[in-house]
Amino acid sequence: MKFGVVVFPGTWSDRDCGWVIDQVLGAELQYLWHKDADLKGCDCVILPGGFAYGDYLRTGAIARFAPVMEKIGEFADRGGLVWGICNGFQVLCEAGLLPGALIRNASLEFRCQWTNLMVERTDLPFTSQCAEREVIHVPISHGEGSYFADPATLSRLEQRGQVVFRYCDPDGRVTTASNPNGSLHNIAGIVNARGNVLGMMPHPERCAEAELGGTDGLKLFRSVTAKVVKVLAS
């Protein structure tokens, strides 16, 4: 099982993701430089958080032109696992691999806080180790994480069950008060129709060890490992 972690100029969560993969999970880690035109045999490619290319023009707008992104698009088309976290989610939306866009938080503030997420899909390679409708505790850290999509796209996402994570209160109630950024329908993470490209604003790599306040994020990394090992064994 080999994870690829993409590094753009301005990426800042690459080492955090790398630490979880390498030190906590014990899986194989490969950093992928934005100029790489080869995914080096990775089974799952992570686009981590940060400010790729300074987020110039719009978040993720310039990153989609990186050579590595063309390969990631082809990889996703073949059913490869692509996982965008925070800025990575913004890049996937700009690249057209996921629908919608992330806009300025309704509060206008950069929000760095713990959130509760309702896990709405547990049949995905990214969430199989979560219990059905489990509430997980994962921090966010962003200024532009308010999910927006036009009404037609939004209803299509809901009908097809593409909303994977929703901000909720500790008891799993999806409320306005538990929405930290003004995302439509409290959306914190979505998956493409095929189920192999996930984008999420919260940071699972920052809650994979008890010392950091929680280990719910590790469930997502373990889900990917379990899935890939199963596929390789079959």
Place this chain on the structure above:
Amino acid sequence: MIARVIVTPKPVVNDPQGITVRQGLATLGFREVSDVRVGKYIEVSLDAATEHEARQRVEAMCDQLLANHVIEDFRFEIVPDGRKSR
């Protein structure tokens, strides 16, 4: 030629910056302000044989990069580049 491109958030997109600026104006006493939308201004200098050609090229630039059609609208005007002697 110069293209003066204006990119604005779509009317259906919440614009917290605009709301905050409107509140600021109200605090300063500009009570007549009913709405503010904050967008961006982009100036593109380009070579084109005709204004028509420039329009087509800038339209494509806006579609492909300068604006995100999910959340933004754009409009632009083409003006002669005063810095160049032609």
